[in-house]
Amino acid sequence: MSKHMRPRGAGLLLLAGLLGSVAAGYDYVTPATGIDHTGGVILVLVSCMLLLLAALGILAMGQGLLAGILTVLIFLDIVGTGTAAWFLESELVMAAMMIATVGFFYWITSRRMAQ
Amino acid sequence: MKKRPFIFAATALIGAALLLPVRGIAGDEDWSDFNGNAKAQKYSTAAQITPDNVKTLAVAWSVHTGDLSEGGTGIGPKTAWQSTPLFVNNMVYFSTPFYRIFAVAPDTGKVKWVYAAKTISNDPKSKFHGRNRGIAYWAAANPIAGQPCQKILYIGTVEGHLHAIDADTGQLCQSFGDHGILNVDQWNTINHKFPFELNQSVSIYKDTIIIGWAGVDWTWEDSPPGSVFGVDARTGQKKWEFQTEPENMRSKIGTTNVWAAMSVDVQNGLVYLPVSSPENNFWGGNRKQEMPYATSVTALHAETGEVAWARQLVHHDIWDIDTNAAPTLVDIQKDGKQIPALVQTTKQGFVFVLNRLTGEPIYPLEERPVPKSDVPGELAALTQPVPTVMQPTTPWNFPGLSTIADIASGGQCSRDYASYRDEGKFTPPSLKGTVTETPTTGGMEWGGGAVDPTTQTYVVNSSNVIQIYKLIPRHEFEALYAKVGAAAGATEYESPYAAQISSFLNLWGMPCWKPPYGTLSSYDLKTGKLLWRHPFGQVQQWGFYMPESWGSVTIGGPAITKTGLIFIGASMDSRVRAIDLKSGDVLWKHQVDAPAVSTPAVYTYRGKEYVVFAAGGNGILSPRIGDQLVAFALPN
Numbered sequence: 063m064s065k066h067m068r069p070r071g072a073g074l075l076l077l078a079g080l081l082g083s084v085a086a087g088y089d090y091v092t093p094a095t096g097i098d099h100t101g102g103v104i105l106v107l108v109s110c111m112l113l114l115l116a117a118l119g120i121l122a123m124g125q126g127l128l129a130g131i132l133t134v135l136i137f138l139d140i141v142g143t144g145t146a147a148w149f150l151e152s153e154l155v156m157a158a159m160m161i162a163t164v165g166f167f168y169w170i171t172s173r174r175m176a177q
Numbered sequence: 178m179k180k181r182p183f184i185f186a187a188t189a190l191i192g193a194a195l196l197l198p199v200r201g202i203a204g205d206e207d208w209s210d211f212n213g214n215a216k217a218q219k220y221s222t223a224a225q226i227t228p229d230n231v232k233t234l235a236v237a238w239s240v241h242t243g244d245l246s247e248g249g250t251g252i253g254p255k256t257a258w259q260s261t262p263l264f265v266n267n268m269v270y271f272s273t274p275f276y277r278i279f280a281v282a283p284d285t286g287k288v289k290w291v292y293a294a295k296t297i298s299n300d301p302k303s304k305f306h307g308r309n310r311g312i313a314y315w316a317a318a319n320p321i322a323g324q325p326c327q328k329i330l331y332i333g334t335v336e337g338h339l340h341a342i343d344a345d346t347g348q349l350c351q352s353f354g355d356h357g358i359l360n361v362d363q364w365n366t367i368n369h370k371f372p373f374e375l376n377q378s379v380s381i382y383k384d385t386i387i388i389g390w391a392g393v394d395w396t397w398e399d400s401p402p403g404s405v406f407g408v409d410a411r412t413g414q415k416k417w418e419f420q421t422e423p424e425n426m427r428s429k430i431g432t433t434n435v436w437a438a439m440s441v442d443v444q445n446g447l448v449y450l451p452v453s454s455p456e457n458n459f460w461g462g463n464r465k466q467e468m469p470y471a472t473s474v475t476a477l478h479a480e481t482g483e484v485a486w487a488r489q490l491v492h493h494d495i496w497d498i499d500t501n502a503a504p505t506l507v508d509i510q511k512d513g514k515q516i517p518a519l520v521q522t523t524k525q526g527f528v529f530v531l532n533r534l535t536g537e538p539i540y541p542l543e544e545r546p547v548p549k550s551d552v553p554g555e556l557a558a559l560t561q562p563v564p565t566v567m568q569p570t571t572p573w574n575f576p577g578l579s580t581i582a583d584i585a586s587g588g589q590c591s592r593d594y595a596s597y598r599d600e601g602k603f604t605p606p607s608l609k610g611t612v613t614e615t616p617t618t619g620g621m622e623w624g625g626g627a628v629d630p631t632t633q634t635y636v637v638n639s640s641n642v643i644q645i646y647k648l649i650p651r652h653e654f655e656a657l658y659a660k661v662g663a664a665a666g667a668t669e670y671e672s673p674y675a676a677q678i679s680s681f682l683n684l685w686g687m688p689c690w691k692p693p694y695g696t697l698s699s700y701d702l703k704t705g706k707l708l709w710r711h712p713f714g715q716v717q718q719w720g721f722y723m724p725e726s727w728g729s730v731t732i733g734g735p736a737i738t739k740t741g742l743i744f745i746g747a748s749m750d751s752r753v754r755a756i757d758l759k760s761g762d763v764l765w766k767h768q769v770d771a772p773a774v775s776t777p778a779v780y781t782y783r784g785k786e787y788v789v790f791a792a793g794g795n796g797i798l799s800p801r802i803g804d805q806l807v808a809f810a811l812p813n
Contacts, residue, residue: 105719150722
């Protein structure tokens with residue numbers, strides 16, 4: 063596996079999880095967003111934090127069964143969070159999930175290349 | 178000598194400049210009434226904001242009053258702020274759910290003064306706490322220089338007190354009532370189950386103010402019977418009183434009151450009353466006698482209180498579908514004639530267009546046969562009046578089950594539906610539960626519609642809500658009430674039947690009926706033709722916005738401007754919008770703190786046009802409430 067690619071893909075996922083968490087936190091406390099203090103934003107905040115943790119997980123584990131499971135869960139997290147952000151009309155979280163999508167495919171590609 | 182014209186001109190210019198900050202300039206457009214003007218047209222001739230530039234509209238100023246309560250045990254219900262500001266006397270005036278009047282600068286929102294009405298609603302434990310819909314303004318035709326109270330603001334309170342405030346100073350007018358406060362509740366002499374609650378702005382006809390009242394519905398059959406008062410604008414002395422119920426009914430049947438704003442035809446000396454339904458709201462076995470003013474629009478001679486004409490819009494109302502909005506007065510051109518018209522919207526989604534001098538329909542009405550009641554003792558009306566030309570805003574029959582809600586609840590919606598009675602609009606409440614199309618929540622609510630009098634285009638927002646009306650025999654209800662308390666439903670004491678009124682939702686709280694849940698419609702009053710109808714607003718649940726095609730339930734009305742724009746809040750999603758009058762397309766929207774459940778005000782001050790919304794919310798629509806008054810204008 064080309065060691066310089068894996069961290070970059072996972073790094074983008076990490077960044078997306080971080081940005082998404084910050085964006086969801088902002089949405090939660092800012093009345094002008096129209097979604098402040100709602101259950102939907104809490105859901106997205108939690109899912110972004112989970113993305114952050116999962117990205118840390120694959121970064122630490124690299125290959126293996128557990129990393130494979132985490133990869134699948136990351137995919138589901140991105141799809142779910144992106145959909146929720148769409149219905150929340152949270153552009154910031156949607157942007158974070160776009161970064162996550164790029165990072166995810168980067169990660170998958172680098173993983174395949176390594177195999 | 179030759180310099181004199183220059184000196185005069187310079188002096189005049191300087192004088193004008195000095196006066197500008199306090200007097201505004203010629204061409205400023207007022208919004209002097211809760212509904213824009215006495216005719217309840219909600220129309221402004223302001224022309225600066227147009228369909229071409231509205232997308233650049235931005236917040237000009239914003240005021241947070243601090244007058245809000247989230248409610249809870251021991252602190253009363255949530256506040257519901259539904260006040261439309263006034264722009265008059267070169268000042269923006271508005272009232273809050275804590276019964277305070279703010280006077281703010283029209284261009285900056287800077288608070289000039291605040292009047293705080295002393296009222297039981299200031300006690301946070303008061304059960305009547307926290308509802309207000311606005312204030313009224315009166316100005317003397319021939320003001321006496323140096324005398325106070327030549328311009329008066331009126332604010333009502335929950336205990337039936339009407340406060341008269343000097344619009345210039347914010348001080349009570351000592352010559353009005355008892356040192357500035359008129360106790361309207363002194364005239365609440367039959368079945369004093371609750372005080373006359375003065376939520377709505379009073380109406381003004383010359384030097385007479387006309388006062389209706391709200392109360393506590395669904396609770397006592399023998400509550401205070403409906404009445405309207407005409408009092409002297411300067412002194413508060415009663416000039417006349419109008420009773421909405423036959424004399425022999427008044428001791429046993431309550432409400433039939435006028436709780437919404439009224440409209441006034443100053444030229445013809447008439448005031449128009451949207452009269453509500455009587456108690457018991459859902460079973461009329463104790464009121465089979467004719468009550469011609471119940472659920473009607475009634476015209477009174479404003480000087481005397483005598484009836485000019487009345488038209489009942491629902492016979493023997495057993496759905497609590499009060500006439501609830503000030504009718505809009507407009508002259509329409511039809512068949513080569515100018516007709517003085519009145520447009521009355523209703524909770525069942527009907528638009529009645531009547532001749533406002535006679536009450537006769539301009540577009541035909543049909544007395545349509547409707548289902549009979551199967552409840553012992555009840556005698557539902559055999560027919561109901563239905564407009565035949567003006568297309569209703571809500572469907573006559575159940576719009577169909579929501580597939581998503583039905584699947585999500587494992588078929589709960591379809592099972593429940595099969596267990597209820599449903600024969601379309603006006604199916605009477607029943608013991609097994611009736612699917613009620615356009616129930617008490619509307620259809621059209623108290624915001625009513627707006628009209629462009631130049632084109633005679635009428636615009637109104639409407640909700641499509643389905644509720645289940647279930648009557649419960651008294652002994653069963655008492656047992657239920659002992660177990661669950663107020664959750665048992667509408668008590669309707671002294672009546673053989675109480676009632677449970679609930680929205681038709683599945684276990685997840687999803688509506689069991691198909692969207693749209695709210696629409697905005699435009700009619701050509703010259704022909705009665707529907708010009709367009711679109712879903713309006715967005716439902717928001719847990720922060721998630723549902724598709725625009727679903728629309729939103731709405732509370733609060735629209736305003737129209739000369740340039741062909743509709744401004745409206747009203748929706749659940751806490752957004753305010755500008756809409757193209759011709760097409761119904763949304764041209765601009767902006768997030769505010771809470772649903773703007775009131776009609777916006779539009780005015781021009783010193784040449785600049787402002788659109789102002791009270792983003793106060795209402796627990797019926799959404800949990801989100803606010804205390805924000807926000808003005809929008811074009812950037813400099």
